[in-house]
Amino acid sequence: MPKEARKTVQNRQMFYIPGYDPVPPRRYRELYRKEGAEQAAISDYSLEMRPKAKDAKNFGWGVTAEIDGTKTHTSRDFILG
Numbered sequence: 001m002p003k004e005a006r007k008t009v010q011n012r013q014m015f016y017i018p019g020y021d022p023v024p025p026r027r028y029r030e031l032y033r034k035e036g037a038e039q040a041a042i043s044d045y046s047l048e049m050r051p052k053a054k055d056a057k058n059f060g061w062g063v064t065a066e067i068d069g070t071k072t073h074t075s076r077d078f079i080l081g
Contacts, residue, residue: 025078
């Protein structure tokens with residue numbers, strides 16, 4: 001497929017709705033921080049995490065990744081109540 005014809009995802013929003021999972025949301029953030037950085041180093045791409053805005057309703061974080069010259073922004077939200 002020609003490079004011009006490829007479609008890329010540039011913005012994503014992910015939701016986590018807790019149920020019976022005893023793991024707190026902050027633990028998921030720490031796992032993502034550690035293991036995301038390790039995967040980025042292995043796969044040779046950049047990954048940057050940032051906190052949610054202070055006035056955000058839900059717990060979560062933002063991620064910007066650059067893979068093969070394409071940037072993708074992801075918002076990860078935990079619906080807590």
